[in-house]
Amino acid sequence: MFDYIVKNTNPADVSFELDVLWAQHGGADPVALLKKYGKRFQLIHLKDLKKGVKGDFTGSTPLENDVALGTGQIDIPGVIREAKRLGIRHYFIEDESPSIAQQVPQSIAYLKGLKE
Numbered sequence: 001m002f003d004y005i006v007k008n009t010n011p012a013d014v015s016f017e018l019d020v021l022w023a024q025h026g027g028a029d030p031v032a033l034l035k036k037y038g039k040r041f042q043l044i045h046l047k048d049l050k051k052g053v054k055g056d057f058t059g060s061t062p063l064e065n066d067v068a069l070g071t072g073q074i075d076i077p078g079v080i081r082e083a084k085r086l087g088i089r090h091y092f093i094e095d096e097s098p099s100i101a102q103q104v105p106q107s108i109a110y111l112k113g114l115k116e
Contacts, residue, residue, distance in 0.1 A: 006037055016040050019094070021047035021066065024074050025055035031075055034082040043090035044083055046107070048072030066097040069107035077114055 006016075018041045020030040034041060049055075049072045050065040069076050083091070093111075095103050 006040060011040060014040075015042040017043050017045065019045035019047065020074050020076075020079055021045070021049050021094075022059070024049055025053075025061060026057060026059075027055055029075075031078040031082050034079065034086060039086055041083075041086070041088060043092065044079065044088060045092050045094045046076065046079070046111075047094045048074050048076060048107075063096050063098060066095050066103075068095075068103040068110065069093065070110040071106075076110075080111070080114060 016037070018030060018033060023030045023033055046069055048067050048069050049061070050067045051071075051073045053061060053065050053073070055061075080091075093104060093107050095107065097103055
């Protein structure tokens with residue numbers, strides 16, 4: 001479905017926002033999506049999915065499955081690397097977990113520690 005939408009919309013009029021947790025949860029590889037669709041993505045929601053959680057097509061997962069960046073199963077360094085290569089300028093840390101006060105500072109520290 002996403003392939004169809006991208007193919008049938010004008011890049012001058014329509015861009016997309018990649019939420020890496022939901023892409024992964026739905027069975028896609030966020031890095032592969034960035035490589036395939038390039039600059040159609042203008043911004044990224046950075047979220048990580050707890051290790052061991054199996055994705056599905058429900059569009060739902062318990063909030064406790066949102067974990068601090070770098071502690072889950074998503075290739076966050078790969079996402080950042082590819083997004084930088086594409087020139088994506090806007091990144092949003094999104095954490096809907098009950099541990100947001102602890103996890104967001106941990107996610108920020110993780111991002112600051114990434115090597116280019």
